[in-house]
Amino acid sequence: MFLSFAAALALMSASGSAVHDDPLTQPIPGNADWVKPQTPLKLYGKTYFVGTGGLSLVLIDTGDGLILIDGALPQTVAATETNIRQLGFRVEDIRYILNTEAHYDHSGGLAALARDSGAQVITSPIGAAALRTGRADGDDPQASSVPEHPPVANARGIEDGESVRLGDTAVTAVFTPGHTPGSVSWTWKTCEGDACVDVVFASSLNAVASGSFTYRAHPDVTAALRASIERVEALPCDLLISAHPDNSGGDVKIAALQAGAAPNPFLDPSACRAYAERARARLQARLDREAS
Numbered sequence: 001m002f003l004s005f006a007a008a009l010a011l012m013s014a015s016g017s018a019v020h021d022d023p024l025t026q027p028i029p030g031n032a033d034w035v036k037p038q039t040p041l042k043l044y045g046k047t048y049f050v051g052t053g054g055l056s057l058v059l060i061d062t063g064d065g066l067i068l069i070d071g072a073l074p075q076t077v078a079a080t081e082t083n084i085r086q087l088g089f090r091v092e093d094i095r096y097i098l099n100t101e102a103h104y105d106h107s108g109g110l111a112a113l114a115r116d117s118g119a120q121v122i123t124s125p126i127g128a129a130a131l132r133t134g135r136a137d138g139d140d141p142q143a144s145s146v147p148e149h150p151p152v153a154n155a156r157g158i159e160d161g162e163s164v165r166l167g168d169t170a171v172t173a174v175f176t177p178g179h180t181p182g183s184v185s186w187t188w189k190t191c192e193g194d195a196c197v198d199v200v201f202a203s204s205l206n207a208v209a210s211g212s213f214t215y216r217a218h219p220d221v222t223a224a225l226r227a228s229i230e231r232v233e234a235l236p237c238d239l240l241i242s243a244h245p246d247n248s249g250g251d252v253k254i255a256a257l258q259a260g261a262a263p264n265p266f267l268d269p270s271a272c273r274a275y276a277e278r279a280r281a282r283l284q285a286r287l288d289r290e291a292s
């Protein structure tokens, strides 16, 4: 069936389609992987993967409400909420949504998720300011190209090392600037009985830039990214989730976990070091390219 755009609009409004008319879930084009459906999975203990095939979102059951980390895209919000319900949880029980960076692929869905859940959105002060405008920070290496996303009115900043506490869980902010000025990684403990592991949800540490920005001309940004890489490398880390799963083999691990792999492929104390090493090599490759 072929419909003109106007006819399709008329049809949508006739059917009263809230989803299609929702200003907070209008699609922002991106990678095909980012919208690939992914069955939700328990990673370990009370920590669950509720993201897509190409973007990590994690849900933590604290025993007294839920904490969600990252929001993916506006158009993946419905899939995220379905994933959360499929695990037996209620979207309305999310109390906090934490964010790793104010780029649309990790924060585009935050406004709709915050509205639907009533949750408070929390990140660094610099990240929160960017979320409230829906635009990348002016000092962001990708400021000239990254698409805007729905503003997150209730985004609030916390300090480096501060924890978000709910139920039996404390999720601690580890500021990891460089990819964006306000990037934050998050760490917490999750337990199965007495067996507790240190979980790290690492922000993107990728050296990416657009327009005339070079890392060589911004030694402060380069130094910040290097320090963030070292910081993630040194974290207590039994289980790593990276904001883009394929930056740490997360896509392969998720497929294996879903297929019932044992031992749990996510339990890997070398994962943060490998992630840091990859980011360091990528930064060096970029610096070398900029010099040539």
Ligand SMILES: [Zn+2]
Pocket: 101, 103, 179, 204
């Ligand atoms: Zn980004």
